[in-house]
Amino acid sequence: MAMLAAIALSSFVLIATPKGELSLASIKVFPGSSRRLPNVKQDFAFVNFNLSADLTPLFHWNTKQLFLYLQAEYVDSKGVPNDVVIWDSIVRRKEDAVINVMGRNKYVFRDLSRSFRKAQPANYSLRYNLMPYVGVLTYGEAGRSSEPVSFPDPETVS
Numbered sequence: 001m002a003m004l005a006a007i008a009l010s011s012f013v014l015i016a017t018p019k020g021e022l023s024l025a026s027i028k029v030f031p032g033s034s035r036r037l038p039n040v041k042q043d044f045a046f047v048n049f050n051l052s053a054d055l056t057p058l059f060h061w062n063t064k065q066l067f068l069y070l071q072a073e074y075v076d077s078k079g080v081p082n083d084v085v086i087w088d089s090i091v092r093r094k095e096d097a098v099i100n101v102m103g104r105n106k107y108v109f110r111d112l113s114r115s116f117r118k119a120q121p122a123n124y125s126l127r128y129n130l131m132p133y134v135g136v137l138t139y140g141e142a143g144r145s146s147e148p149v150s151f152p153d154p155e156t157v158s
């Protein structure tokens with residue numbers, strides 16, 4: 001038990017801070033409806049991002065894998081803070097830990113109020129969960145957009 005505790009503690013202390021850069025190429029909002037609620041009009045946001053990060057410092061002998069995710073953080077029209085995961089990825093090997101992704105949200109991004117019109121500008125952050133062989137899951141942030149980004153008005157679809 002004592003040894004396991006020591007191992008878990010040492011891997012915790014060994015955690016380095018990875019450096020990453022995250023920029024938002026474009027954000028667009030389109031009106032639409034979901035398959036489940038076809039009669040309900042709601043807005044969907046599409047976020048194009050450019051992400052690069054070197055996560056190799058997070059790979060040590062006790063790293064089983066990393067769960068990476070991109071999170072949008074904003075205060076909605078009702079004043080409620082929201083954290084929405086819009087993209088994720090799993091990194092299993094140190095060889096794959098240098099990440100360069102130009103991508104778009106993988107998961108549907110919509111607001112509970114069905115509109116982003118009165119939402120405040122969002123920050124975007126790259127976060128990780130480090131899953132160790134021994135010990136507890138640790139969390140961290142590897143990058144963040146440099147400034148809050150406003151949601152544009154919905155585009156008209158002809």
Ligand SMILES: *[C@@H]1O[C@H](CO)[C@@H](O)[C@H](O)[C@H]1NC(C)=O
Binds near residue numbers: 021
């Ligand atoms: C994406 O970000 C990286 C690192 O900041 C930069 O070198 C690259 O030019 C960017 N690519 C585009 C298309 O903006």
Ligand SMILES: *[C@@H]1O[C@H](CO)[C@@H](O)[C@H](O)[C@H]1NC(C)=O
Binds near residue numbers: 074121122148
């Ligand atoms: C976004 O980041 C700015 C600092 O850059 C901060 O003042 C603001 O509270 C953040 N917004 C949210 C919703 O976290």
